[in-house]
Each structure stands twice: as structure tokens, then as C-alpha cells.
Amino acid sequence: MDLEAVRTFVAAADSGQFREAAAELAVTQQAVSKRIAALERALGVRLFTRTARGAELTIDGQAFLPHARELLRVAERAETSVRTGRRPLRVDIIASRGAASGLMRGFHRAHPEIELDVVMLFSIETAVAAIRSGEIDASFRAVTAPGRPLPEGIAAARVLDEELELLTGPRHVLAGARSVTLGELAGHRIWMPGIVPGTEWAAYYDDLVAEFGLTIEATGPNFGSDALLDTVADTPALATFMGGRTRLVWPESHGLRRIPVTDPKPVYPHSLLWRRDNTHPALDTLRSYLATATAGQDTAGTWTPGWANAR
Template sequence: MCQQAVSRRIATLEHDLGVRLFDRTGRGVGLTIDGQAFLPHARALLQAEARAAASVRPGTRALRVDVVGRRVSPAGLLRDFHRAHPEIRLDVVTLFDADQATTALRNGSIDAAFRAVPLPGSRLPEGIESVPVYDEALELCVGPAHAWADASAVTPAQLAGQRIWMPGNTPGTEWAAYYDAFADAFGVTIDAVGPNFGVEALLDAIADSDSLATFFGERTPLVWPAGHDLRRIPLREPTPVYPHSLLWCTGNPHPALAALRSYLAAVRPTRDDAATWVPTWARSNRSGATTERDR
């Protein structure tokens, strides 16, 4: 900015404030007493403006990642990444569904998202990349009076005809599509009826029932009162896995995105595809996944 423009701005500011900020003499320009009082506040405002701009400018702001929910396993993966790389600043967001996530990726408001993709009859938008990062095994959760309460494991075939209560399964979401495919493959009824009062209310109902059951991922952290005596039972032969993938936008300039991708690739556990189940629509995003049980 040229000196004349600076002088005009200072003159305008002095006029607005009703005080002189500078003494102008033949020997130069110096701060008045009012100018000395004003200067630290002006500096603080400029620094706040710079921090505000940096907080939203890609490449300088924190790495912003969508994890669907803070109880699900991607949130745990992101916590592990933060422990391994505490120098990388993170912002964790929870967008509702894959459409919101891909829109946010494309407009640059987030840098990455954990999702199960692609959905049936759909494909990822142009410019969105994805890679599998974690196949999370499902567990059956039942109360102490349930017939399977003492089982060490249950097969999906044993669930045929059973009612699995999942009030959080919202139609049109990727997780509802996953459980619909599971229900079709193994003859299970996924019941989403009833208001979703959250995990605690769901666990209360499961604990008091001899017939209700629900699914959780193996890395979902759950805490319940001791009197509930709930059981988390692995599913085997095959093991249904929920296919978490990391999505990002091609050309995203954030310098920490590559570090997140490298970390997830290094810690991704291997599973025997012959012993696992995923829906057909999820297999197209999995490297080497060749198994599904269709009925």
C-alpha cells in the first residue's frame, strides 16, 4: 500500500476516533499518548484477524475430518492418529450422511471423511478419492436373559428369523444400506421402529429383554451400569465387517492429509476375506475382497 493511501487511512481512523494517534513534526512521526494506548489493542485485533483467516484457510487451518459419530470406530482411529502425531492440529466434525460428506469435501469445508461407499446404485462424485481403512467386525449385543447370552460366538445363519432392533437406522444412509443388505443375505429382520433416544436408552431396553438384540462394531466403546450385565458376542463363519473407507478430494492442498492417509494404511489390520462378509456394493471399494454370501 502506498504512503499516501496509508496516510489517508490513518487520517480517517483519527477522525472516526476523535483523537490524534500520531505526532507529525519535521523530525518525523511518533505516537501520541492516545496512539500508545491504542496500539496494543490494534495489534491484538490484527492478530485475531490473522488467526481467524488461518482457521478456515486450507493449508493453514487444522485438518478437518468427518467421523459420522464420536462413538464409532473412525473416531477411535482418529484419536490414535492424534496420539501418534500430536503436532498435527485436528478438527473433528460429524456430518450426517455420505451426501453431506462428499459435498463438504468438494467445497473444501472438510479435508477427509470416513464412510462406507459406494452406496447401492451410486458412485463417488468426480474428484473424490477413497481407500479402505478398516473392516470392523460386528458384534451381537444381548441381555443376560437372552437365549444367546452365554454363547461364545454366533453365526449369521443362526440369526435367521430374528429381530435385531436398531432405531438409529435412518433410511437412505450408508449404514442403513449396509444392514439392509445383511438382512437380505441372512434372513434377519432389522427393526428400526421407535424413537431413537440414544445408545444409553437402547442398552437399557436390551438389558431388560429376553428377546431383543442389536449390533455394535467391535471398536464401539460402550459403558453400562453393572446391573445390566450385557453381553457382546462375536459373529463368525462368516464374520460380517463394516467397511470403513477414507474419502478425500483430489488436489486437496492440506499438508497433513498425506500423513493421515499414510498412518491409516500402516495400521490397517488384515482380515481373511474368505472368512468375512460385506455387501456386493461395498466390494467395489475393497482391494481383493471377493466374498459375499447371497441368498
């Protein structure tokens, strides 16, 4: 259906005059008449009766009017959903239970007036392409490993260093420890089936393994966090790493332990990526919120890969 004809019909119905509808729409009265006539042909009914006082709706016109208004409202919502500056702020996070998700929930609570879309893209290449095209406004990433610099026009700011914790089952030899050093983890099996070669998190854990002689296994299919927790709970020889701000829920019977890792404390470097010329009015508000929400982080005694620190 021709939305311009529908818009013309609504304007004429509201004013009762084709001449006033033409003035409102900045078209000629002849254009209004032609649009209404085309709409009547498409619908197969008369919508107006011409009178000495102007144009009055027929019974069919009265029946069509509320639906015409709804068509225009739907069209406006559709346009707003994709127009930068009018559509919601679109932000990419890697996982729904990770630190970035928590930061965005905090942002939404602090700024409920800002419409927000949260999407989950897998690779940094996909995220950067979506930022460059304007499909999304920002993405939480660990930036990239050496040799893969950010494209021109893309900005990045470190917003959060998330401490890693060791997650074990109740029968693991380290289950009773109040904390564990990276040196003490050498020789223990750490299972992380979610590590995918070529991703920024794979680059992070590759450097962690190389520097501290750890054994991280990414074998087997990744059935998600619930299956990972079940396996760790039932296997005394297995442990896994998880972010200190990751929100997970498991049955009390699992008896899982979250143990701080120290000496040094490994932290995962979350950055926010955006296009420098992005004009979405809420993007600066998000950046200001993140700067405040994560201010005052103590980096003493922490470890991140050299490429992350260089950023």
C-alpha cells in the same frame, strides 16, 4: 474497523516513522498518512504526534496499541481457520464413539503437531458436497450402494473392516454364548433404531438381512446409545448389533454381553473419501497413517455386501 488501517497504525507505531511503515507495507507515505487519519476520525482521537524525529504515540495511541495488535492476531486466526493448507485438517466422522473416531484419536496421538478439526455430518451426500467444495478434507464412509457412484474427482480407499458384535442383556437366550453364527441369529429380534433409510449403513444392513434371513427392526425414535443400552438390558427378547471398535460405557448393573458373530464374520467396510486435487499438506499424512494402522487385516471368513467388495 478497517483492518488495513489498524495494520498501518501498528507498523507506524513499531517503526516510529510513516516513511518506514510505508516501505514495510509496500504503499506510499501518503497512503499511510491517509489510513492513519481515517482511523483517527473513526476513533475520535489523535493516535500520533508528529515530531522532528518522526511520529510518537499519544496517550490514546499507547492505550490503543495492544488492542490493535490483538485485532490483527484475531484476524490472522480467522483467516487461517478457513484457508486450505493453513487451516486445520478437517475430517468428517459419523459418530463420536465409532471406529472412525478411534482412528482419528490414534492419528492425533501419533501426529500432535497437526492441527485437526473433527466434524460430524449425517449423510454421504452432505459429506461428498463438503469435500467437493473444500469445506472438509476427508470423510469416513462405507462408500455407497450400487446405482450411486462417487462423483468424478472424489477418491475412496478402504481403510478398515470393523467386525460386528451382538449386544444382549443378561437374560437373553444367547447371553451365555462365547460366539454366535449368523445362522443362529435367524428368528431373533435385533433392534437398531439408528438405521435411517437411504443411508449407506441402511444399505449394508438391508443386504445382511436379505442374505441371512435376519430380523432387524428400526422402529421407534432414536434416543441415542444410552437409551438403546437401557432397553436391551431390560428386554430379554431384544439384541442389537454394534461395531467391535465402538466405545460405549454402561452401568455394571446392566450386565450387557458383547458376543462375537461368526460363520461368516460380518464386517462393516469403512472407507476414507477425499478430493483428488486436495492440496492440504496433512491429508497424505493421514492416508499414510491409516494404511499403517489398519494393515494386515485378515479378510478370511468375513462378509461384506457385494457392492462394498467391488469397490
